Amino acid sequence: MQRRWTRAQMKTRIRIDKSSILKKTAMMADGQVTKYDCIKVQSENDIFRCDSYTYLSWDDFEAVPTMDELVGAAIVSYMMVLFNKIKYGPPERDHGICFVNPTVILTSTRKGKYKNIDDASRGVADRRHWVLGALDMKSDTCYYLDSLSSDNFNMQLKQIFDSTMCPVQPGSTECRYYMLKLMKEIVEEGIEVLVKDNFGGGTVEYTDDDIDDIREEWSEYVTNFIY
Structure with missing residues (x-):
């Protein structure tokens, strides 16, 4: 059966010619991934204190080469990448960072109770703007990072959250990628990057x-699960 053309298929793949990794991923998406309904991606069970696996569809694999909006399962997959950096990296990389599975707090998945990431991430395709929240347990401080603008911060939330300056996305669809980059900086540099408002070394835009x-x-991470 021939796969029906999707919105992602009709989009241009962005900057993949400059990257052998992205080019290989696009080729695998066109070849191997089209043979399956979805690909199971797994990590260590202790990332979310439950069975840590999710499913990626062909659209998820195509979203990254085309710079389309990422959904919950793709974001969870990158959290697995960061978790492995902590667990298998040098001891100084471990800043005590823990992750919360975004699929269990999305409004589209909040009604039901799920036993694992698999159930929670199926069908998650939230298309609204995403922001990043970071909780410092030592100081009881909640940090709020919005890649659109810190001016979007709800004034009523100031009693709970500390609005942190961060690079601002240039368009309307990059928020998920910016959120992942912000998470990566927190994993690599620890809470200091939040305290000092020093994401991206103070740059305006990534x-x-x-x-x-x-x-x-x-x-690199998810293609290991295709075969």
Whole structure:
């Protein structure tokens, strides 16, 4: 049966010619991934204190080469990448960072109770703007990071959250990629990057290379589960 053309298929793949990793991922998406309804991606069970696996569809694999909006399962997959950096990296990399599975707090999945990431992530395709929240348990501080603008911060939330300056996305669809990059900086540098408002070294906007680095790390990880 021939796969029906999707919105992602009709989009242009962005900057993949500059990256052998992204080019390989696009080729595998066109070849191997089209043979399956979805690909199971798994991590260590202690990332979310439950069975840590999710499912990626062909559209998820195509979203990264085309820079389309990412859904919950793709974001969870990159959290697995960061978790492995902590667990198998040098001891100084471990800043005591823990993750919350975003699929269990999305409004589209909040009604039901799920036993694992698999159940929670199926069908998650939330298309609204995403922000990042970070909780410092030592100081009881909640940090709020919005890649659109810190001016979007709800004034009523100031009693709970500390609005943190971060690079601002140039368009309307990059929020998921910016959120992943922000998470990566927290994992690598610890809470200090939040306290000092020093994401991206103080840059106004992440570069294409910054975002492509996220895309490549995600691609390298998930393609290991295709075969």
